Amino acid sequence: HPAWLPPEAFRSLGARRVLLHGEGLLVDTVLDEVSRACARYGGLVWHSPSWDVDVDLVLALRDAAELPNPSVEAARAAGEAALVELGDGETLGDEGFVLARAGDVTVVLADAPAGLLYGLFHVVRLCAAAFDPARPPEWHRPALRRRMLNHWDNVAVHPVMGQVERGYAGGSIFWRDGRSRGDLDRVREYARLLASCGVNAISVNNVNVARTEALLLTERLGDVAEIADVLRRYGIRVHLSVSFAAPVLLGGLSTADPLDENVRVWWAATTRRVYERIPDFGGYLVKADSEGQPGPFTYGRDHADGANLLAEALAPHGGVVHWRAFVYNHHQDWRDRSTDRARAAYDHFAPLDGRFRTNVVVQVKFGPVDFQTREPISPVLAAMPATRLAVELQVTQEYTGQQRHVCHLGPWWSEVLSFAPWGPGGRTIADVVTGEAGAGGGMVAVANVGDDPFWTGHPLAQANLYTFGRLAWDPRRDPTAILDEWITLTFPPSATADAELVRRTLHEIMDDSWRTYERYTAPLGVGFMVNPGDHYGPGVDGYEYTRWGTYHFADRDGVGVDRSRASGTGFTGQYPPYWAQVYESPESCPDELLLFFHHVPYGHVLHSGSTVIQHIYDTHFAGVEEVTAMRRRWQRLNGMIDPSVYERVAERLEEQVRCATEWRDQINTYFFRKSGVPDERGRDIY
Numbered sequence: 001h002p003a004w005l006p007p008e009a010f011r012s013l014g015a016r017r018v019l020l021h022g023e024g025l026l027v028d029t030v031l032d033e034v035s036r037a038c039a040r041y042g043g044l045v046w047h048s049p050s051w052d053v054d055v056d057l058v059l060a061l062r063d064a065a066e067l068p069n070p071s072v073e074a075a076r077a078a079g080e081a082a083l084v085e086l087g088d089g090e091t092l093g094d095e096g097f098v099l100a101r102a103g104d105v106t107v108v109l110a111d112a113p114a115g116l117l118y119g120l121f122h123v124v125r126l127c128a129a130a131f132d133p134a135r136p137p138e139w140h141r142p143a144l145r146r147r148m149l150n151h152w153d154n155v156a157v158h159p160v161m162g163q164v165e166r167g168y169a170g171g172s173i174f175w176r177d178g179r180s181r182g183d184l185d186r187v188r189e190y191a192r193l194l195a196s197c198g199v200n201a202i203s204v205n206n207v208n209v210a211r212t213e214a215l216l217l218t219e220r221l222g223d224v225a226e227i228a229d230v231l232r233r234y235g236i237r238v239h240l241s242v243s244f245a246a247p248v249l250l251g252g253l254s255t256a257d258p259l260d261e262n263v264r265v266w267w268a269a270t271t272r273r274v275y276e277r278i279p280d281f282g283g284y285l286v287k288a289d290s291e292g293q294p295g296p297f298t299y300g301r302d303h304a305d306g307a308n309l310l311a312e313a314l315a316p317h318g319g320v321v322h323w324r325a326f327v328y329n330h331h332q333d334w335r336d337r338s339t340d341r342a343r344a345a346y347d348h349f350a351p352l353d354g355r356f357r358t359n360v361v362v363q364v365k366f367g368p369v370d371f372q373t374r375e376p377i378s379p380v381l382a383a384m385p386a387t388r389l390a391v392e393l394q395v396t397q398e399y400t401g402q403q404r405h406v407c408h409l410g411p412w413w414s415e416v417l418s419f420a421p422w423g424p425g426g427r428t429i430a431d432v433v434t435g436e437a438g439a440g441g442g443m444v445a446v447a448n449v450g451d452d453p454f455w456t457g458h459p460l461a462q463a464n465l466y467t468f469g470r471l472a473w474d475p476r477r478d479p480t481a482i483l484d485e486w487i488t489l490t491f492p493p494s495a496t497a498d499a500e501l502v503r504r505t506l507h508e509i510m511d512d513s514w515r516t517y518e519r520y521t522a523p524l525g526v527g528f529m530v531n532p533g534d535h536y537g538p539g540v541d542g543y544e545y546t547r548w549g550t551y552h553f554a555d556r557d558g559v560g561v562d563r564s565r566a567s568g569t570g571f572t573g574q575y576p577p578y579w580a581q582v583y584e585s586p587e588s589c590p591d592e593l594l595l596f597f598h599h600v601p602y603g604h605v606l607h608s609g610s611t612v613i614q615h616i617y618d619t620h621f622a623g624v625e626e627v628t629a630m631r632r633r634w635q636r637l638n639g640m641i642d643p644s645v646y647e648r649v650a651e652r653l654e655e656q657v658r659c660a661t662e663w664r665d666q667i668n669t670y671f672f673r674k675s676g677v678p679d680e681r682g683r684d685i686y
């Protein structure tokens with residue numbers, strides 16, 4: 001299964017003499033990794049030897065016993081000194097490590113085994129640079145404690161959604177026919193990939209919990225425990241999506257009311273049994289009162305009551321509940337312009353700030369609507385300073401090309417994370433999720449992996465998974481630098497490849513691919529315009545007269561959703577004053593979000609100087625040209641990389657060109673027919 005971390009990525013490490021010092025499950029994992037690399041490339045590895053050995057790399061726990069080995073002790077002392085110098089009073093924590101040079105030796109020191117594992121993967125990423133005598137010391141520690149993926153995997157195939165809801169990479173790697181697949185090798189490989197980019201938590205079943213999935217909490221807990229045993233070896237904890245109605249569904253109670261004593265007792269007992277089987281179980285993930293899932297509203301309770309019920313059951317065991325803020329009315333009347341789906345999460349959750357227990361993390365989609373290619377940042381993230389908030393991203397490309405299109409999402413996520421909701425120069429979303437502003441709750445993303453031979457359908461979509469992990473480790477990192485790491489790890493130099501050409505070509509194709517995707521799809525932040533149901537390809541009026549609350553309001557005069565306070569839904573008022581004001585008027589609203597916030601005439605002049613209608617035409621023509629260039633560039637790599645990867649990407653680029661052309665033509669024609677305004681440049685619009 002081609003992925004980053006092929007054996008060749010370990011070439012530099014595998015040729016060394018390595019000493020590993022410490023005990024524990026994750027230390028054994030490190031030993032296993034290093035041994036395999038050394039067996040392949042001729043290096044040697046010692047685990048806590050009692051005699052003196054000559055080494056190039058030391059990976060050691062700081063509190064491991066002293067060794068009768070002067071060069072190792074010297075390396076350890078150098079690592080300690082570097083730590084004092086760099087650490088500035090900070091500690092390495094459970095997952096951090098320091099990397100330093102001592103004479104001819106590179107040393108990685110950590111306080112806990114997970115730190116050694118992350119340190120090992122860091123050495124792999126650095127390749128030969130890890131052994132550069134001039135390399136200054138460095139230390140690393142994740143900015144976020146929990147870096148989590150949510151799998152929307154159904155245990156059995158769902159009649160409409162298939163096995164993996166919004167999955168574009170085949171079936172589940174965990175489940176088949178209502179049971180665990182039993183193929184734990186694949187899960188182990190996956191865990192390894194995730195650990196190498198820093199992910200340390202996964203929920204293994206869909207947030208839409210049908211009865212078969214609900215059973216994982218009780219009858220089928222053994223299946224979950226098996227998966228947990230594998231993930232644990234790579235420092236990953238397992239979490240479960242649970243049904244709020246579980247006491248009724250599974251426990252035979254007549255109610256799931258969060259304030260009912262029997263319900264509380266049921267959750268406490270059920271949760272205790274989970275921890276008996278899985279002592280390091282992470283916790284629950286809940287989608288409640290949303291798109292048909294049960295929730296506290298049924299009993300006249302609010303979402304703090306609901307979340308606190310589960311949090312109370314988890315607290316004695318150190319577990320957390322991730323409670324999703326994706327709550328809205330999906331039976332809206334499209335004729336009623338006074339309601340606005342964008343307002344829903346804030347309206348439901350902001351008033352509850354301060355009422356959630358400390359082991360509740362409110363998990364907020366990055367935008368107010370639903371994972372669109374472009375949306376403003378959810379105002380909920382700035383409205384709940386006393387609540388632990390996690391931002392939820394979507395690695396699976398539901399609205400961004402479904403892993404048939406190249407769409408590298410790193411730059412988009414970085415924009416989300418660096419957004420300053422209280423105004424430029426102020427605290428950012430990265431600060432909110434790390435806890436530097438507010439209570440801090442982490443980063444979560446919907447996974448994009450399945451049992452496809454390339455893991456993610458489109459081999460280049462693996463970069464999104466890798467990038468998510470690395471941004472969750474450090475939300476302030478440059479996404480292009482992360483992409484560069486992924487390229488180097490995935491396509492290490494080989495006899496047949498010009499590594500530099502491969503690298504350059506992939507950057508040319510991927511760096512700007514999210515913006516390219518934006519150019520040929522729904523314009524200026526208006527969103528949707530996708531085919532209803534499967535959400536793939538253009539569906540210009542697909543959602544316009546439906547109950548889902550996602551409209552563009554295009555008519556003969558103009559397009560866009562008026563969300564201003566002055567004349568619209570008032571959504572702009574959910575932002576802190578700076579952005580409330582910027583978004584309020586079409587004059588100050590950024591171009592890329594104009595149609596999200598305003599209904600404007602087609603002749604409205606953007607900050608770019610173009611009119612809305614001409615912008616639509618220009619970007620749609622440009623988008624298709626860019627995709628055609630991607631396809632041409634990819635052809636350069638024929639013969640240089642794994643032929644199966646080459647072919648798969650080539651085939652998907654064909655589809656991307658086809659689909660982008662369809663988008664261009666339908667969007668351009670739609671707006672031409674609505675507006676009657678011809679393209680200034682006289683290109684073909686039908």
Ligand code: BDP
Nearest residue numbers: 165166207208287326370371
């Ligand atoms: C929407 C998806 C739907 C998910 C929902 C969610 O279309 O399949 O169940 O998000 O986040 O985008 O729960």
